[in-house]
Amino acid sequence: MLPLLAVLASAEAATPPSSNGIDYPTGWQEWALIAVSHRTDNGTLRAILGNDTAVKAARAGQTNPWPDGTVLAKAVWKGAGLENWSSAVAPKAFVHAEFMIKDSVRFAETYGWGWARWLGETQAPFADGPQVCISCHTPVRGRDWVFTDPAPFPH
Amino acid sequence: MLPLLAVLASAEAATPPSSNGIDYPTGWQEWALIAVSHRTDNGTLRAILGNDTAVKAARAGQTNPWPDGTVLAKAVWKGAGLENWSSAVAPKAFVHAEFMIKDSVRFAETYGWGWARWLGETQAPFADGPQVCISCHTPVRGRDWVFTDPAPFPH
Ligand code: HEC
Ligand code: HEC
Structure with missing residues (x-):
């Protein structure tokens, strides 16, 4: 039994716990690119990735x-x-991964989006509710709450 | 026949001609991310993507x-x-896409890599030979000719 338990324990450790009631979106590391950005005010680099939809x-x-x-x-x-x-x-040290998940029914109370964040290499769930996200994204409420313009790609 | 010919013509137009004898690597727009960078000296943003290998x-x-x-x-x-x-x-306007293709036999004379670039939204092939690429990448010949450190990702 011991090897099997070890396998189960490590598989469980591999998926971080939920954040704001939202399950960890596994596999995002291999999603395709929507845009990049460099926040010159705090010296961080960002990649915005998306699922197929x-x-x-x-x-x-x-x-x-x-x-x-x-x-x-x-x-x-x-x-x-x-x-x-x-x-x-x-890019140097990994800071966090955060997600906006569109479901106009499930997330009707938070403007159609689920908001979640996981911190650092260990992906510890961020405990604060979605209000901190929403207040910062309010300037772009007229753009469906999204700052990013998808980068142009040649076809 | 006409609709079939139209389909064939548009499929052909969709793949740009070769650069430095190298075929256009179709589908790269949806490849996963290896790193990003911001060249602050010339104000451009970059995404480094890779095939599965x-x-x-x-x-x-x-x-x-x-x-x-x-x-x-x-x-x-x-x-x-x-x-x-x-x-x-x-990111704003698309500038170019460029590629390093590892094949230690086929590209033995250019240090194991094929070097190719396509310009702009229309992806016009860049006519200059690989020497312009190689001379600029020479400082990293001890790192298999690659500047980029893959960005750390949480598992
Ligand atoms: C300090 C302001 C601020 C806060 C707080 C904030 N964001 Fe953002 N967010 C931004 C900005 C600015 C961008 C644009 C891309 C960038 O980071 O350069 C962005 C982009 C994003 C993106 C990519 C899509 C887009 O809108 O461009 C996601 C996903 C995201 N934020 C999720 C969250 C989540 C989840 C939270 C809370 C846990 C959060 N954000 C809190 C400012 C903020
Ligand atoms: C002016 C110097 C310069 C020239 C010329 C140049 N490169 Fe690069 N290249 C760089 C630098 C610096 C990077 C690191 C990433 C960045 O752009 O910020 C890089 C990165 C790359 C990458 C990503 C992998 C890596 O090494 O980081 C590819 C692929 C690439 N270059 C291909 C080419 C090809 C093909 C050519 C010629 C058609 C070329 N380069 C010419 C400087 C140059």
Whole structure:
């Protein structure tokens, strides 16, 4: 029994607990890209990734509103110049991953989006409710609560 | 026959011609992320994406050398502050896509990598040979010719 228990324990450890009642969106690390950004005010680099529904909507320019089923993921890293090209700011330590999950029925009370964040390499769930997210995203409520313009891609 | 010909013609137009004898790597727009960067010297944002072989190697830290079959794609955009958060520099016009393709036999004369670039939204092939790429990447010849450190991802 011991090897089996070890396997079960490690599989369980691999999925972090929920944040704001939202399950951890597994597999986001391999999702396709919607945009990138560099917050020059706090020196962090960001990648905005999406599940299939989100990427299709982004490429088609159908993002106001984003369709139900959309999941947007934002990964944040500390930035620092590359060792061999110091003016190129590139990712260092992982800071957090956060998600906006579109379900206009389930999340009707939070403007159609579920809001969740997990911290650091260990992906510890962020305990604060969605109000901290929503208040900061309020300037873009007319853009379905999303700051990002999907990056243009050649076809 | 006409509708069939129209379909064939549009499928052909969709794949740009080769660059430096290298076929266009179709589907790279949906590849997973290896890293991002912001070249603050010329104001451009970059995403470094990889095919499955590249992403597996990056996540496992097996990148010196990168395995045969690796394709690294770099997408470059002009950067500008977000409309609603001006200190966040985000992608605007698409500049170019460029690729390093690892095949230690086929590309033995160019240090194991094929080098190719396509320009702009129309993805016009870049005509200059690989020497322009290689000379600029020479400072990282001890890192298998690659500047980028794969970004850390939580598991
Ligand atoms: C300090 C202000 C602020 C707070 C607080 C905040 N955000 Fe954001 N968020 C932003 C900005 C600005 C962007 C645009 C991209 C960037 O980070 O450069 C963004 C982008 C995002 C994105 C990518 C889609 C988009 O809107 O561009 C997601 C997903 C996201 N935030 C989720 C969250 C969640 C979940 C929380 C709370 C747990 C949260 N945010 C709290 C400012 C904030
Ligand atoms: C002006 C110098 C310069 C030239 C010329 C250049 N590169 Fe690069 N390249 C860089 C730097 C610096 C990076 C690191 C990422 C960045 O852009 O911030 C890079 C990154 C890359 C990457 C991502 C993997 C890595 O090494 O980090 C690819 C792929 C790439 N270059 C391909 C090419 C190709 C193909 C050419 C020629 C057609 C070329 N490069 C020419 C400087 C250059």
